[in-house]
Amino acid sequence: MSTDFGRVGVLYGGHSAEREVSLMSGQGVYDALSGAGIDAHLFDTGRQTLVDLVNAGFDRVFIALHGRYGEDGTIQGALEMMGLPYTGSGPMASSLSMDKIMTKRVWLQHGLPTPGFVVLTDGADLSSVGALGWPLMIKPPHEGSTLGITRVDGAVALKGAYELAAGFDEEVLAEQFIRGREITVPVLGKGAAARALPIVEIIAPGGNYDYEHKYISDDTRYICPAELDAGLTGRIQRLAEQAYRTLGCEGWGRADFMLDEEGRPWLLEMNTSPGMTSHSLVPMSARAAGMSYAELCIAILSTASCKVRQHARN
Numbered sequence: 001m002s003t004d005f006g007r008v009g010v011l012y013g014g015h016s017a018e019r020e021v022s023l024m025s026g027q028g029v030y031d032a033l034s035g036a037g038i039d040a041h042l043f044d045t046g047r048q049t050l051v052d053l054v055n056a057g058f059d060r061v062f063i064a065l066h067g068r069y070g071e072d073g074t075i076q077g078a079l080e081m082m083g084l085p086y087t088g089s090g091p092m093a094s095s096l097s098m099d100k101i102m103t104k105r106v107w108l109q110h111g112l113p114t115p116g117f118v119v120l121t122d123g124a125d126l127s128s129v130g131a132l133g134w135p136l137m138i139k140p141p142h143e144g145s146t147l148g149i150t151r152v153d154g155a156v157a158l159k160g161a162y163e164l165a166a167g168f169d170e171e172v173l174a175e176q177f178i179r180g181r182e183i184t185v186p187v188l189g190k191g192a193a194a195r196a197l198p199i200v201e202i203i204a205p206g207g208n209y210d211y212e213h214k215y216i217s218d219d220t221r222y223i224c225p226a227e228l229d230a231g232l233t234g235r236i237q238r239l240a241e242q243a244y245r246t247l248g249c250e251g252w253g254r255a256d257f258m259l260d261e262e263g264r265p266w267l268l269e270m271n272t273s274p275g276m277t278s279h280s281l282v283p284m285s286a287r288a289a290g291m292s293y294a295e296l297c298i299a300i301l302s303t304a305s306c307k308v309r310q311h312a313r314n
Contacts, residue, residue: 005038005039005059005060005301005302005304006039006058006059006060007039007041007056007057007058007059008033008038008039008040008041008058008059008060008061008062008301009040009041009042009043009053009056009058009060009061009062010026010029010030010033010040010041010042010043010061010062010064011026011043011045011061011062011063011064011065011070011075011086012025012026012027012029012030012042012043012044012045012064012065013026013044013045013046013047013065014044014045014046014065014066014067014068014069014070015045015046015068015069016065016066016067016068016069016070016071017067017068017143017147017168018066018067018143018147019046019067021066021275021277022064022065022066022067022070023044024275024277024278025064025066025275025276025277025280026042026044026064026065026276027042028064028276028277028278028293029062029064029276029297030042032293032294032297032298033062033294033297033298033301035294036294036297036298038298038301040062041056041058043056043058043061045065045069045070045075050078053078053082053084054082058084059085060084060085060086060087060301060304061079061084061085061086061087061304062086062087062297062300062301062304063075063076063086063087063088063273064273064276065273066273066275067143068098068142070273071094071097071098071271071272071273072094072095072098072099072142073090073091073092073093073094073095073098076088076089076090076091076094076307077091079306080306080307080308083306084306085304085305085306086304086305086306087251087252087300087301087303087304088250088251088252088253088272088273088300089247089248089249089250089251089253089272089307090248090250090307090308091307091308092248093247093248093249093250093272094272094273096247096248097247097249097253097269097270097271097272098142098272099141099142100139100141100142100173100269101117101119101141101171101173103247103269103270104117106246106247107243107246107267110242110246112239112242112243112246112267113239113264113265113266113267114266114267114268115175115176115177115178115258115266115268116132116175116176117132117173117174117175117176118131118132118173118174119171119172119173119174120162120171120172120173120174121170121171121172122166122170126155126158126159126162127155129158129174130155132174132175132176133176133177134152134153134154134177135151135152135153135154135177136151136152136158136174136175136176136177137149137150137151137152137173137174137175137176137177138150138151138152138158138161138162138164138165138172138173138174138175139165139172139173139175140165140166140167140168140169140172140173141169141171141172141173142168142169143168143169147168148164148165148167148168148169149165150164150165151177175268178258178260178266179260179261180258180259180260180261181201181226181258181259182201182202182203182204182256182257182258182259183199183200183201183202183226183236183256183257183258183259183265184199184200184202184254184255184256184257184281184285185197185199185200185236185237185240185254185255185257185285186200186252186253186254186274186281186282186285186286187240187241187244187249187252187253187254187255188251188252188299188300189250189251189252189303190250190251190303191245191250192245194241194244194245194249194250195241196236196237196238196240196241197282197285197286197288197289198224198225198226198285198288198289199224199225199226199228199233199236199237199285200222200223200224200225200226200281200284200285201222201223201224201226201227202220202221202222202281203220203221203222203223204219204220204221205219205220220279222281222284224284224285224287224288225288228259232263235265236257236259236265239255239257239265239267240255240257243255243267243270244270247270249270249272250303250307251300251303251304252274252282252300252303253270253271253272253274254270254271254274254281254282255267255269255270255271256268256269256270256271276297282296283296
């Protein structure tokens with residue numbers, strides 16, 4: 001694969017609550033690209049401006065940003081205006097995928113399985129979530145890395161969980177809890193050519209895959225490829241590809257699932273700029289498919305493009 005990409009910016013850091021994770025992801029991507037002889041440069045969108053980005057003279061950029069202003073279509077729209085090719089999904093798919101509520105609505109419209117939910121806003125009757133049954137997951141719909149998420153086992157804890165999530169978002173997602181195995185499926189490519197990588201099963205202490213167990217602790221176990229029969233593996237991978245295409249994703253992404261006790265997969269969310277840290281799941285899955293971390297970074301970088309302008313030309 002050619003590594004003649006010109007001057008490459010690795011966008012990392014940013015302003016979101018996931019800044020620290022993005023700093024780790026971006027450093028990993030930068031080290032891999034530089035080690036492969038690519039003219040890569042770190043660019044912290046939380047410390048530098050769009051004017052700085054225009055003046056940096058990049059030929060393309062690798063987006064290693066997570067959360068708001070990096071994964072939600074904001075920076076993608078700015079890059080489209082600049083005509084600067086970038087990795088990952090375009091503004092619309094990024095915005096849709098970042099919003100867990102809109103993601104679920106799109107999936108349901110296309111008949112894809114996702115847990116039942118209720119949207120809560122300030123002044124809403126919290127008792128309305130009881131129809132979903134207990135326990136519940138209470139989430140801010142625009143955050144990642146499990147920030148602001150609480151498992152609620154009964155009505156007594158509901159108010160505190162809502163207030164925690166509402167500290168991140170005006171709307172709060174109350175989602176049916178699916179008891180079973182937590183799995184995730186990376187997807188690479190675009191349209192009909194998009195293909196799922198090996199499935200990763202996540203086994204966190206006490207089933208609590210929180211920020212600590214994602215990025216800091218070594219107590220979480222990962223099984224890749226997940227120990228599933230071939231038929232179920234193929235079905236989950238095809239569902240991940242369908243969920244990815246339905247949202248209009250391209251380049252790369254990662255679909256998160258719960259596999260219930262009857263072996264039925266339930267879609268939780270789509271990540272359009274997944275983590276690339278030492279604990280991250282996309283590099284782990286790629287490794288199981290025979291692709292090194294550096295090869296993964298280069299493969300993603302090779303797909304950089306301006307999506308809106310590309311569609312306009314077509």
